[in-house]
Amino acid sequence: MPHLTELIQAANGPFHTLEFFPPRTEPGLVNLLDRIRRFTSGSAPPLAVSITWGAGGSTAERSLDLAAQVVELGVEVILHLTCTNMPRDKVDMALTRARGLGIHNILALRGDPPRPEEYALTPPSEPDFFQHADDLVRYIRAEHGDYFCIGVAGYPTPHQDSQSMEDDLKWFKLKCDAGADFIVTQLFYDVHGFESWVRRCRDAGITQPIIPGIMPIQNFSSFRRLVNLTGCPVPNSILSHLYPIKTDDAAVKQYGARLATQMVSRLMASGLVQGVHFCTLNLEKSVRTIVENLGWAAPAAPSPEHHNRVIEEATGQLSNLSISPSEASHLAQIGLHRSPQTKPLNPPNLEDSWDEYPNGRFTDVRSPAYGEIDGWGSGIKTTSARALEAWGTPTCHNDIGNLFTAYINNDPSLPSPPTTPFSDLPLSAESSSIIPHLLKLNAKRYYTVGSQPSVDAAASEDPIHGWGPRGGYVFQKSFVEFFVPLSEVQRLEASVSKRITMYAANKKGEFRTNTEPGAVNAVTWGVFPGQEIVQSTIIEATSFMAWKEEAFDIWTDWSMLYPRGSEARNLLDTIASEWWLVSLIHHDYKDAAALWRFLETE
Template sequence: MKIIDKINAHKSTDPFFSFEFFPPKTDDGLSNLYVRLKRMSVLDPLFVSFTWGAGGSTAERTTEMCTTAQGLFGLETCMHLTCTNVVDEILEEALNEAKNSGIQNILALRGDPPRGQDSWTPSDGNFVRAIDLVKCIRKKYNDWFCIGVAGYPEGHPDSDDKAQDLRYLKEKVDAGADFIITQLFYDVDSFVEWEKECRKIGITVPIIPGIMPIQGYNSFRRVTNLCKINIPTDILNALEQIKHDDQAVKDYGVSLAISMITILHEKHNVKGFHFCTLNLEKSVRLILEKMGFVPTEEERNLRRSIKRRPIPAAKPIIWKEQSEDYLGRSDDWDNFPNGRWGNSKSPAFGELDVYGMSLRISKDQALEYWGEPKTLDDIIQIFKSYILCEIPVFPWSEDPISKETDVIRSNLIKLNEFGYLTVSSQPAVNGVKSDDKDFGWGPKGGYIYQKFFVEFFVNQEKFDKLIQIIDENCWITYYAAKRSHAFKTNIKEETSTAVTWGVFPGKEIVQPTIIEEVSFKAWKEVAFELCSEWERLYPKDSTTQKLLKEIGDNWWLVNLVYNDYVNPEGVWEIFFGIE
């Protein structure tokens, strides 16, 4: 059924809501997302949407998820579609597959820049802006598809002209768009004023505000910086006080979303809300329950005991093969996914990749910070400058290096001087209080522990020497990979290594940071691609380009954990003893 028909048929006074998900990075994550979709389907959203992925990188999985959600769980689905890397043949194939699967709803977007570009350029002269997708769909499929488009209450991130943005939006609607979903925002007044401007210029289609509950401080700051979202000062001040307490941040995110929705619904008569879930469930469910939009869990359990929802006979293979471990998991087992360091079985693993893992600064900024290195010593100097906070970003991190690095900074500098190009690290910690200003996190009254780990690029000669020493040391575990399929590890079973954990009153031990083979391999793809993006900043066959290509093509990426967190200094003897 078309989303616009469902909206028009909806009771005028009742609110409605929808959910947005992204394709998980791992097969286990996809299996667990299907479990999550089954639970969230009970909340009866008007529709669910699935992102296309930066650069069109998840097209096949996006289509699969739409088909499964619609066929297995009876959810109305909306498939995102972007201009990025799209030519006419790819578009027609995707739309035909959607139509054949009974998917009637498309969210037509311009999309993020393809990898290796700091600004958006079209892959096909026929698809330059989202309006080109809208026109093409309408021309080829008439009114079979319901088409949604994006709106930007605070202006498009790539535009300085809000009035022009509104004119573009009106053109998309005039070309055949049926509804609008907005980019996320946290300034309610900006949305209200923008919606009024939309109506003034004749935009009459439904406008659904995008709501992203704050799930974690770091992910919140990264997404809002990336999308150039204005954050009211009172929100920033509130988060600053609690940013090291993940649960407090999540609780605040729920309260803030409730406040925003209440104002929009009760004061400004907004009826629909589109939740960007980041593949997490608990915060969204709590918001809907506390708003009275859905029954509480207790009420739902009572109803289920009276009448159970039938399970469809047709199931995809991936669903059949799920273990009881998946089926029995609670809704919040992965409540704090923690990016690439979280559990790779989580649907939210790598949640920030939905916005694209790429160089997040312009070419001019990159050249200003990193210059044009022509020797390995020049490369080493860039890594040292980042560790010394002389430059704020480098290719593998868009944030300044953390304060906790102070205790190992001098050794990291030395490590880079020895030819180990470090991209990530953390010092060992043996029981500091959870409110410690540098290492603390979580609620007060707990203790924090960390194992030392370091991740680095290293050439073949040094790698071979290092492995010989590691093989004789029981305290070290590692994963190593090259851009090719070469892979080595001394961990005999596929298991997770907790490198950060906390002990709190009345709780099980919390392990927010883990390292495991599947997550390392997923990160390895990103890490080498970031190296390629750095390389592509420079002219082909230039000295700098060849140097970076040599590192990317022939060096190893190594993640090394020193498991003796009580006596961590021994790890440096291993590195420096090689020389």
């Protein structure tokens, strides 16, 4: 397979590459490969497909397995590779495996910052061999010569660790001079700022091809969260368009595709770049719409096989669904189409497949995007320094309870909005009605990490509970999720009624539930003019267990901020290894107090 730089030189006109991450579920992998086939067999296939790599090698096996299957499709692969907090032999293994697969292109990334030595009472058995991405670039060159075409990440706005724009450019040039062949940038929404940055790079002597990273806006919450995590500046003109439509995922998605089309058109017209890199979030429609808008591809007609598969998936989901009687009656007549805010299921709209609207871990487990809302991956969503500043050093359960309580109260006396390791954004406005109940739970050491109040036919335009197109109504069941010791799980299990669905699991994988195997719970749904019932939040055993893995990893990541053997690390490690994650859903959505009454009186 040729180097990416050779492919770029040979490209006849504008090119694009596509980025995917390894799905968290086997059905998601099957469906992602189906999408990649459609992308690569169309009228304008991507120049290459890049596969992401979790920080510290957290997705190493899944990333390599996905790369192997994409190679089998005859598609050029760019394998991402992070290096920090990862033993050198794991890097060697990944590079050897890549060579064995015939992969010639590597995107060399730093990953999370190396763990500062002051957090370790005893030095690790092997000190971090890689401190920065340029260390990885030099290592690949030294060990593999010119076999690999090596890319590095560029930051059109300074990296959050940089002191200034000049400082950022200095370190970026060092990384390029270490042996990089091409550059893929992080996301941006200020095209003028990007163009200025490219000119500064060229003036500084950086000559490698620069491929701008374009991330179409998929929905408002994921966009807001990603901007918050990356510190990416957003022009006011974009925000002024987004805020009036922020609760309508379909409208936001359409706007995001138009905006990305305009950005790419301007970038191509500037003459500064030759192609773009699309961050897909494993979703299909936005990128397909953009390349069609640009005239790079003809509109794709779905195959009969795709039509039949979607129909079969949509109509085969009724038997185990736990929903309201009226909703079940409606679904029995029209067939179930479970994607949030999609159009009705019929042949002209098959491209609007059932998982086109990201909802993190609440979407369909068969979605390639399941469990991922912003492409950031699992684990703590901030730097070690910011985490320590925000969460302090908990040495007892009162400290943890106080942290969760401050978050729920959104204490205005604090210099910045409080966060927890499980949430980097403030509590939503709809939670105001259940704050007293959440405070009571945390006071008795039920550490809450997810919740919502019940809603009975709120207007879709409602500023607090509304979502979706105008003229509709939304419903939701009370739901709460928390960590507790096993003794509390046993108490709840003994008293829970059939009107409450309970899921519980620990880090070891032990699982308890009062539901039938395969049962699915629609927790939030909406009824809109001219559409099928839309279910934006679905909870069932498979998704709960997948989320459980990430949830306990967050406790472990949090503990690693503190010295080995310290009170803080021991406390957090104990919770991670011995406590249980519990999810409770009350199905009487007309009784707003039902779930909380059960928890406070049982």
